[in-house]
Amino acid sequence: MKVVNGHGGGSFLVWTLVVQLVLCGSGVYTTDSTKSCTLLKESDSERKVLNRLEPLAHKNFTAETKIGTESYRYVFQLCGDAGGVPGAGVIQYESKKTKPTVIGMYNATQAIGGSDWVMLIYTNGDSYDAHCSKETRKAMIMISCNKKVDMGQMNVVVEDRERGQDCFYLFELDSSAMCEVLDSRISAGSIILIIGFCLLAVYLIGGFLYQRLIVGAKGMEQFPNYAFWVEVGNLTADGCDFVCRSQNREDARAYRGVATEPKEEEPEERDDHLLPM
CATH class of the missing domain: 2.70.130.10 (Mannose-6-phosphate receptor binding domain)
Known part of the structure; x- marks a missing residue:
């Protein structure tokens, strides 16, 4: 038992010396x-x-x-x-x-x-x-x-x-x-973005592992909530198509312009042949 205590005390002194050397090297202990x-x-x-x-x-x-x-x-x-x-x-x-x-x-x-x-x-x-x-x-x-x-x-x-x-x-x-040392401060917006990215990473990685290991999905179906995101993507594409793309529509009758070119004269229909001879 004494030998064990002796080894323990020696190890403690060695670790204490190592910590002091590391702290001195890192500049924690400084001489004024x-x-x-x-x-x-x-x-x-x-x-x-x-x-x-x-x-x-x-x-x-x-x-x-x-x-x-x-x-x-x-x-x-x-x-x-x-x-x-x-x-x-x-x-x-x-x-x-x-x-x-x-x-x-x-x-x-x-x-x-x-x-x-x-x-x-x-x-x-x-x-x-x-x-x-x-x-x-x-x-x-x-x-x-x-x-x-x-x-x-x-x-x-x-x-x-x-x-x-x-x-x-x-x-x-x-x-x-x-040189003046500037304190690095993270804004509230940066904190929100970091938290958002972390949650997104947890969602993607956890969902992928669940779909692959528990559900046994393959291919694109391994993506978490694949059907939901496909539907969202389709709805988004339809909305963009409706709002952003131009389509050929007939102008309202009230806004039709007057034709500037003269119309061709239609041939006069003669009904002389209908008269009795």
């Missing part, structure tokens, strides 16, 4: 990675916008650009250490420098969203050396809906540093995660 982002001003609306970006978590997105002889490479990660730099959401690698420049920190995040886009803003990056009044850098990532790609290539749009303040780096990224 966006909680790592600290909003500048905590609000439910911005937190909901961040939650929409959950499918993009734990992934590094890179982009490269070249200005003159200098080349730059950017790395972005959602609410994670970009390029392994602690606290950095976006970093910049310059060809002439070995140490990356932090463009924005994910502990100073803003999130603005629409129906099919999200603007993610990382602030408190490294300070400019001689531009923008030496203020801290800021990264803006525009993530837009694109149903054709799960996670597209990140592109550098512009680095706006030719102003006194509020300079920024602008990036763009396409993802199907931003």
Whole structure:
């Protein structure tokens, strides 16, 4: 008895592990990675916008650009250490420098969203050396809906540093995660049609089996209520013939037209031969 219980307990643990693995693979168990982002001003609306970006978590997105002889490479990660730099959401690698420049920190995040886009803003990056009044850098990532790609290539749009303040780096990224999911709702008419088709299928299949197996019908007589439907078909055909088909009918006498062609003169009958001689 103990052996049986032991096998039963082992089977239960195995099945539990299998179910957990299936659920994890299907996405039922998810890690709320966006909680790592600290909003500048905590609000439910911005937190909901961040939650929409959950499918993009734990992934590094890179982009490269070249200005003159200098080349730059950017790395972005959602609410994670970009390029392994602690606290950095976006970093910049310059060809002439070995140490990356932090463009924005994910502990100073803003999130603005629409129906099919999200603007993610990382602030408190490294300070400019001689531009923008030496203020801290800021990264803006525009993530837009694109149903054709799960996670597209990140592109550098512009680095706006030719102003006194509020300079920024602008990036763009396409993802199907931003596309609005439409709830599929079946109308009342569709439900009625589905029920009607189901009843018709049950009627035809059940009637066919009854006629063939119970009654022993053959050929067209296997069709349920064959005589009734033949009669209905004949009556329908007669009705269509009466309503739709034209037949030759004589016009009423009052509507007969007057003949335009002159009638031929009939030969005059002579009765001279009847006179006595």
